[in-house]
Amino acid sequence: MLAGMNLLPFEPQPPFRPRAFVPEKTDLGDWSQIEPLFDKLESAAAPARAPAELERWLLDGSELTAALDEEFTRRHIAMTCHTDNAGAETAYLRFIEEIEPRAKPRQFKLARLFLEHPARAGLSQERYFVFDRSAQAQADIFRPENVPLETEEARLSQQYQKLMGSLTVKFQGEEKTLVQMGRYQEEPDRALRQEAWELTTRRRLQEADRFEELFEQMLKLREQIAANAGFPNYLQYTFKARGRFDYTPEDCRKFHKAIESEVMPVLRGLQARRREKLGLKTLRPWDLSVDPSNLPPLRPFDDVEVLSARAQEIFNKLDAGLAGDFRLMREKNLLDLANRKGKAPGGYQSTLAESRLPFIFMNAVGMQRDVETILHEAGHAFHALAAREKDLYAYRSAPIEFCEVASMSMELLGNEFIETFYSTDDARRARRKHLEGIVDIFPWIATVDAFQHWIYSHPGHARGERRLAWLELMDRFGGDVDWSGHEQARALLWHRQLHIFLHPFYYVEYGIAQLGALQVWRNAKKDKAHALQAYHRALALGGSRPLPKLFEAADCRFDFSRQTVKPLVRLVQNELAVLGE
Ligand SMILES: [Zn+2]
Secondary structure, three states, rough: OOOOOHHOOOOOOOOOOOOOOOOOOOOOOOOOHHHHHHHHHHHHOOOOOHHHHHHHHHHHHHHHHHHHHHHHHHHHHHHHHHOOOOOHHHHHHHHHHHHHHHHHHHHHHHHHHHHHOOOHOOOOOOHHHHHHHHHHHHHHHHOHHHHHHHHHHHHHHHHHHHHHHEEEEEEOOOOOOOHHHHHHOOOHEEEEEEHHHHHHHHHHHHHHHHHHHHHHHHHHHHHHHHOOOOOOOOOHHHEEEEOOOOOOHHHHHHHHHHHHHHHHHHHHHHHHHHHHHHOOOOHHHHHHOOOOOOOOOOOOOHHHHHHHHHHHHHHHHHHHHHHHHHHHHHOOOOOEEOOOOOOOOEEEEEEEEEOOEEEEEEOOOHHHHHHHHHHHHHHHEEEEEHOOOOOOHHOOOOOHHHHHHHHHHHHHHHOHHHHHHHOOHHHHHHHHHHHHHHHHHHHHHHHHHHHHHHHHHHOOOHHHHHHHHHHHOOOHOOOOOOOOHHHHHHHOOOHHHHHHHOOOOOHHHHHHHHHHHHHHHHHHHHHHHHHHHHHHHHHHHOOOOOOOHHHHHHHOOOOOOHHHHHHHHHHHHHHHHHHHH
16 A cells, blocks of 8 residues: 555545456555556456456446546545645656556557457447447547646646646735635725735746646647547547547537627626626636625635535425435545645545446535535536446447536536525525636637637647737627736736646537537426426436437437527527626
């Protein structure tokens, strides 16, 4: 057992199904113990003749993948909960440097053996369509020479997280993380907001060169990865690698345009209303999060125990099944919610693939946003639990575009019961804030996505050109905000967007999914029980169906053209009108 493993917030959990292939005592951090299992799978492929034997073989491979995935996840959780713990860092890095690069080619070999297997043709097309399609795509893009490049990419990602997590400022006599500084943006005292904003921004800008260099190293690696796999650029490569079978880069560009024409007028309207209510000539970057009536920020909770208990009450009101799921997570300590120094930024949900249990990581500081985040991550957790019964590892998780429907729907559905945190008036404010956030996020999604479309289709571009491309998008999607005196901060605003560094192109999914979530919410307004039934039905499919089918199971359309965007934006606008001033 490696040092650092006792840093997990929860007790070790047994596998959901007893292991049938991986011996109980295997040390999954030791390649010499893992390798024989891959050998065994490889030699067992050929003798499997009937489709049923091939299926058994797939399940054995699935079990090994899940066991390795859980080992990785545990180390990742320990590292992100304690970025300042050397043992946790070493254990994590050892896995990504020593195990993953060796396991990947072997996984690829197994995919090849599957694709070439004579019994493959006899498998049920209904059950194996998605699995087969993914295996084929994986095999098509796999290049052994990319494995060390991906390892290097993962190492750089970890450096970005470490750098971000280490940034602090001295504010009002105390050392604060940049995440902790976020809450001052909701303070009615404008001078205080400005001071906090400038301090935080300056701190990030001090590291601007490091962020740029880190990103450029990643960029070079990614371009090489795409070239090695025979793609003209990393954009094309990513669509295949991310399994985007059901939409194209062109669809995304149309989505950006739909956001520009349908959402931007609404955003500008909200910004004008905010400016007038605050009595300002222009909106500055530090005027965007404060309550438009200049009320003190919503303070839904002081202590994360309260956050967890109130969230439980919301799920109790929403649905008995979901309430049970959340209770299970609380009982098993599968939540690490409080922000503290040495924690990686952001929030995530990850799944322990073998025990088939979800874990939620957050940096809660007592803001309304934290309430939204816990509802969001709980949606992901419900997804993991709903798909628990799927015996194939690959089918226990859905494509991201649908995963985010699970989570974003939960924000909208949960907000209907937000009175567990607030008085009637504050609940109304919280709902307004959430819906305004949806209007805000679409243009930001378009910006981040279009920026990456630009970056990865302009290989060899200069830093200055990248800056101009970003600024052009800020002009299109930034709305009416006065950045004068802070031009550098505006030009480098993307440094704070972790996805651009860690998960390239993983952002448009939020937009596609938000459209799904708005549809689930619209359905729930008509018939809550029916909508929740569809929600659960779709979640339980895991990743066993193509994207359009998953949306369909949730009673939604998989489409992000202007025709879909327009009425949903209208719905949000109407709801805001009902909530009033
Ligand atoms: Zn999410």
